[in-house]
Amino acid sequence: MNLSSKLQEPIFKTVGKVADKLGLETYVVGGYVRDLLLKRESKDIDFVCVGSGVQLAEEVHRALGGKLPFNVFKNFGTASIKQSDWELEFVGARKESYQRSSRKPVVENGTLQDDQNRRDFTINAMAICLNESRYGELVDPFDGQNDLKEKLIKTPLAPETTFSDDPLRMMRAIRFASQLKFDIDADTFEGILQMNERIGIVSKERIIVELNKIILSEEPSYGFKLLFHSGLLKEIFPEMVALQGVQTIEDKSHKDNFYHTLQVLDNISQNTDNLWLRWAAILHDIAKPATKRFNKKVGWTFHGHEDKGARMVPGIFRRMKLPMGEPMRYVQKLVRLHLRPIPLVKEEITDSAVRRLLYEAGDDIEDLMTLCRADITSKNNLKVKRFLSNFDKVEQKMREVEEKDKIRNFQPVITGEIIMRTFGLQPGRVVGELKEALKEAVLEGEIQNEFDEAYRFLLKLGEEKGLVVVNDKN
Structure with missing residues (x-):
């Protein structure tokens, strides 16, 4: 297949001409090719040449006028150029492998085939030649085109080989499945099941990047279910796994708080792309296992889970290498307050109770109410409608009190x-x-x-x- 008609951006011709001048076999590879075939927008372009990627980048930088932001990473043999909205990355074709106990790869120069072999998935292993003699020629040794059509995430080599080279690829498999709404090939998923503990050698910083991308996907519950069933979630986020399961005593059962949390996450994702608000949805019931009690009269209770959950937030953020500043405090606040609007649906609620909530929530009151609405997961549509109607009344009451008293974020005039x-x-x-x-x-x-x-x-x-x-x- 020749894709020259799809390479509309002038940068491809520029790189091709420079590559021919230097005598370097050069390709655009990976995610850009995948997204080109999927007709998805992409602003990151990866170029691979058989030779020095840094040399190619330096010459391309000069050909573009020499004034664009330019970075060379000598230790990795890579370079990048920023051209308006585009991020251009250059690297020489290479072979790459990891030692059993190391997070750092052993890298050697290689051929295009070596480079494609080391790619994570077949849909990311396609390359388009930019040299004039073969301009637009698609090189697809693992039939990634077909896997795109079949909506399938599949490793180019045996899964144990691909995942041994870089165990983070197990997370990436699930991330791509979640973002693209693809399935994971059965052998590839089995490979994750067999090797999930190996994620432990990957740095927390790399893991959280992939997890946040799953959280930001359109329907994040799909990614979390894959993480759960693959065993990866237990390795990276055991507190969330602890939510799963239903216990029954004397014919009284509580709901499965893991699947409830996923529903809340999906609900909130329909209304916001705010990563930290989505994290609040994930963590709002995180302390329910620790606060679960059975009472013969009332059944299962989770008293104080909102306060206990708020106290758990900093430890989870710290361990997972999430930011400990304002994002953590925001999530902690929403977890602590997520039950507070519920009693306000009563007819006889006082202005002072509304003032207190407005004062404590401050500028995050709208986000808190978005979380509260998402937390309604009953299968009874009439019940859901009634709860949402009650929250409408609460928000109207809040607007009235705020307009009258200006209490949100107030600072006492007497210092x-x-x-x-x-x-x-x-x-x-x-x-x-x-x-x-x-x-x-x-x-x-x-x-x-x-x-x-x-x-x-x-x-x-x-x-x-x-x-x-x-x-x-x-």
């Missing part, structure tokens, strides 16, 4: 410095108590968060504590 100056206090417990009492008064609706009213309230609090005003000019 600790003002309290200390007023009563001549040093930093300490009493100052903290006064600040907390002022905050509570605002949340309870006793006072407005307005200086004169709040200051009068402060003086009253001070009098009750026997404090003497030493500076009344605030």
